[in-house]
Amino acid sequence: MWSGKAVVSTCAALARLAVAAGKRSSTQRDARRPEVRGGSVLVTGTSGKGTTCRMLAEVMRAAGLNPVVPATARGRVGVARDLVERAWTRRVPRDARSIGLVAFEPAALRDYLRREPHPAAVVITNILGGLADGEPHGAAVTARLEKALRSLPASTTLILNADDPHVAAIAADVPNPRLYFGISDIVHSRVRADRTAAALPCCPRCGHPLSYACTYYAHLGHWACGGCGLGRPEPDVGLTKVGRAGPSSSRLQVVATSVSTILDVPLPGMYNAYNVLAALTAATHLGLPAWSLRAIEGFSTGPTQMEPIRVAGHDVQLAVATNAIAYTEVLRAVLGDAEPKRMVLGLNTGHRAQQDISWIWGVDFESLAGLVPGAVITGDRAADLAVRLKYAGWFGDGRDQRQTVGARIEPDPVRAVQAGIQGTPAGEPLWVVSTPAALAEIRRWLRSHDRVPHPETRRRTAPFRADARKRGPQPTRPRAAGPQPSGPSRSAPQAVAGYMAARRSRRAHGARRRWTTQRDWTAQRDWTGWTSRMRRGQSGGSR
């Protein structure tokens, strides 16, 4: 019968397919994977991987490559991460100029290698672990990474930080080619161990405590083992001189075998010098021309990564810091020239796992006392941060009844930035260093007043705006002409109590509807009165 024939022929076709599938060689099967042409570069490490990726992408673009960077390829767990990766690999165009570039958490390397079995290079920036109790120690992170690195093909080059003993000696038995980067400028080093380094690491080979000739930050420096003689490898790409080119940029002299150049990078700080080095090492390994390396000078920072925003004649720089090392290094980067600066310092608790803020006692505030006149302290844990600063000697003598002379506690991040701008002399920059939650609130406020250029958001919202135009004139949103004075200074307990009351009422009035009510949110902010004052044309600003 017809149907019977159909069944028979279908079965036969299925059988042929099955045989063909079984016969298909492994190379054929690999070829069907959506692997990125021209290899890909995987960047991992505890910190700096995102910035390294951005810098490398800039160099690649200058050299005529098309770096394909996933928007959110940070290591996520479960399905979400899988979806992100799949979406990314599908998006990669199949041409000779495209190259994949991913930054992700060290723990996710194994999963990435399943998708990208033949990366051109794996860059490891640093492994900072055991910052707090319960966090995985550096050794634990290293062990997981080593396990993943053993499954790499022999052609993949490892680009490693020579100054981090966890990274430099990682998977010593793996035969892959290695390239090292490191800092040789001992002028900016510390002789004593950094107080942010919880405990200096032990030798990865013999377990003997390491000795340091100098450290740059945390446990990164010129290390050697007195037990087995293992030492810091000589870097292939080295930084021979670190200097400052401006308040928020650094001048770096980079020396490699084929190239020696001086770069003005728009980011200060030793940790960013390492990021530049990592990106340059990867670029030279990929054979990108020497002239394209200069593109790093024009790279734009990521959101809240020392992101400059122009507000009312002031450069407001947003810098995120999530742990003791990051907080210390951001402050050192900003205050490295020992010039007093205006700052807003923030501390927020995040989700459940981040309720513990005791790490602020590991931040090296002591050595920076006196460099931040009139600091504004913000965030829902502003009072705790103020206590920390008081005991670091920032507020002078504890016998003084007016302890926060010059400093101000303003738990609401937006009000804090307003107060900070108000207290900053004209033309001077204001630095906002904080944990992510408070910074996000500040950035959202700035974005709601079109202060933050964000091309992707604009592209996404463009159709919505076109619709609005069709519907006819809409009530215009008040636009901030400048920051406004934010009321008289309050005492710390008053400020904390007032902020909490405002927060409770905001929450009660539907602040949880977060995406739809962004504009209402802005309107609600008028309890400080700055929007209406602005409407009246009293655009205050600097004193």
Add this chain to the structure above:
Amino acid sequence: MTSKITVAHLYPDVMSACGDRGNVAAVVRRCRWRNIDVTVTELGMGDKVVPDQVDLIVIGGGGESRQRQIAGDLYKVKGCAIRDAVAAGTAAFAVGGGFELFGRFCQPERGAELRGVELFDSWTICRAAATGEAGGTPHGGATPHGGTTPHGGTARGGTAHGPTTTDSAIRDLVVRWEGGLLVGFENSPGQTYLGAGVTSLGRVVSGRGNNGDGSEGVRLGNAVGTNMRGPCLPANPALADFLISAALSRRYGTVDLAPLADDLELAARGAAMNRTALSARGRGPKWVLGGGAIAPRPRFGMRGRAGVRG
């Protein structure tokens, strides 16, 4: 006359997991603001405690691996001297993991138990280890090192209600102490039990404390052990001043400390109490979280709000 105290900071490199340097910093600053000379001696592995020369002994917290690293040295090299010093009136302040090792023993989640200094008549069992025991009674009713059992009614916690079902305590901890309140942060997988006749530091108002039975910490003369980890003294100036005056009293007799302006510390403490759904107005005998007449207030924090990355 300028008074002077010497602080011995035990294992500052190892037992500083939760910002424990803050405790020493608080003592040092508060002394200097009062023109009291302070010398801090950092004692690491192999360094001995000299009882006559130390006025205040401070040890911080640390997890299981850190405890294992120092436990042998603490018992063998320093244990006897610490007991002698406290018996002679020296003040001591032990936090978290250090507090657990100042007791009789500490049974970590994995591996062999760690012998303590035996300064306090207390012992700590981590939860995974505790559930393995019948009825939650550590050592089946025997004391760690022979002797009669402190369990079965006389001891607090343990057998009376079975093992407490609270999970690993990571939260703010509020404790009533000498008519005032102490606020801290507890982050402990272990449960501490006190022997009969041992005075606890205070009564728990919110949080878990030693093991969920309402007691928190240990007080023995001028020695204080607590689960309030990390920077406990900066947030609780009264406790810091108690330790300073205790350290001074050993040399100079009873001392009246000059008051300091503590408005920042009190603001931080007030914020912590608001977080734990308490307020000064609710002060009363029936402070039972979630079950009493006072309904818990909505939590104050960034949870559930927009803008948290990830």
